[in-house]
Amino acid sequence: xxxxxxxxxxxxLHCHVEGTIRPSTVAELAKKNGRAxxxxxxxxxxxxxxxxxxxxxxxxxxxxLADQGDWERxxxxxxxxxxxxxxxxxxxxxxxxxxxxxGQDLGGIVDGLTRGLEAAEAxxxxxSMLICDMDxxxxxxxxxxxxxxxxxLRKAGRAARVIxxxxxxxxxxxxxxxxxxxxxxARSARLRCTAHAGEDTGPxxxxxxxxVLKVERIDHGLSILEDAELTKxxxxxxxxxxxxxNSNVVIANKVETLSAHPFRRMREAGLLATLNxxxxxxxxxxxxxxxxxxxxxxxxSLQDMAAVALDGVEATWLEDAGKRDLRxxxxxxxxPVLSA
Ligand code: HPA
Ligand code: ZN
Numbered sequence: 243x244x245x246x247x248x249x250x251x252x253x254x255l256h257c258h259v260e261g262t263i264r265p266s267t268v269a270e271l272a273k274k275n276g277r278a279x280x281x282x283x284x285x286x287x288x289x290x291x292x293x294x295x296x297x298x299x300x301x302x303x304x305x306x307l308a309d310q311g312d313w314e315r316x317x318x319x320x321x322x323x324x325x326x327x328x329x330x331x332x333x334x335x336x337x338x339x340x341x342x343x344x345g346q347d348l349g350g351i352v353d354g355l356t357r358g359l360e361a362a363e364a365x366x367x368x369x370s371m372l373i374c375d376m377d378x379x380x381x382x383x384x385x386x387x388x389x390x391x392x393x394x395l396r397k398a399g400r401a402a403r404v405i406x407x408x409x410x411x412x413x414x415x416x417x418x419x420x421x422x423x424x425x426x427x428a429r430s431a432r433l434r435c436t437a438h439a440g441e442d443t444g445p446x447x448x449x450x451x452x453x454v455l456k457v458e459r460i461d462h463g464l465s466i467l468e469d470a471e472l473t474k475x476x477x478x479x480x481x482x483x484x485x486x487x488n489s490n491v492v493i494a495n496k497v498e499t500l501s502a503h504p505f506r507r508m509r510e511a512g513l514l515a516t517l518n519x520x521x522x523x524x525x526x527x528x529x530x531x532x533x534x535x536x537x538x539x540x541x542x543s544l545q546d547m548a549a550v551a552l553d554g555v556e557a558t559w560l561e562d563a564g565k566r567d568l569r570x571x572x573x574x575x576x577x578p579v580l581s582a
Pocket of ligand 1: 258261412520
């Protein structure tokens with residue numbers, strides 16, 4: 243019988259396509275592209291003691307992506323691998339700074355990803371959109387250049403699946419004010435805006451993303467409860483948090499165990515806190531496992547987890563009609579799960 247947590251229909255709003263690459267695909271891409279792996283089994287690299295330690299490995303895996311076909315392949319596999327665990331819609335990050343610096347073209351990357359997502363959608367019926375992330379290790383000027391190029395592509399009708407921009411990578415030593423021009427340009431081009439914030443740092447980082455960068459969603463937001471006023475504001479304005487509890491334990495090492503994670507308290511404080519995997523292939527995770535482990539560790543009922551899934555729909559960047567349709571579909575799919 244299907245696992246009950248896999249059977250819950252889900253959206254995912256915080257998942258990096260480069261963090262979904264099957265270990266076997268990493269090995270095949272390395273071979274194809276003439277890149278040596280320092281270990282026989284790529285999973286042996288996947289042990290982290292900090293966010294920055296994780297990023298070293300994430301960047302290494304990113305470097306295995308050499309051409310448009312590689313992007314297409316990982317986008318396709320990222321969806322077909324997640325559907326058995328309940329994925330019904332995803333807004334997926336890609337972070338191309340490293341590849342652009344190495345001479346790849348943003349248009350080619352977006353075309354490859356789009357083709358992969360289209361093929362997966364044709365096969366599974368699960369739709370997905372893209373969020374282009376700025377890599378904070380490259381600075382604000384590179385971020386602005388990236389958004390500028392993205393806006394150009396969209397004007398040329400070539401990036402219809404890219405619906406928003408975000409930022410990820412390190413938080414340490416980064417001044418978010420450097421990214422104001424990039425976010426202003428994105429907003430003026432009607433791109434949606436999000437940012438990783440408060441993963442490795444305190445709530446001031448989240449304040450700045452909301453107040454200065456004016457983002458609509460916060461990725462992680464782990465430290466938000468440390469600031470009561472910010473928590474109140476984010477709750478009142480339904481600013482979505484794309485929370486990744488397993489990642490916070492394994493990648494950022496900011497929470498010792500899942501049972502110490504504030505996810506349940508975030509929801510009890512009225513926050514629109516959603517559940518996501520971040521980099522599932524690099525943490526031996528899938529969406530069903532994320533829901534199951536969090537429910538067990540925090541003593542959340544199946545009903546609670548259904549509410550989390552429905553809040554995911556609200557937090558998407560779908561148009562209102564799209565949200566209504568997806569919510570109706572989720573309610574229909576949830577009915578037999580909850581009455582079993
Ligand atoms: N935080 C920062 N950078 C990242 C992450 C994350 O969760 N995942 C991939 N790159
Ligand atoms: Zn992330």
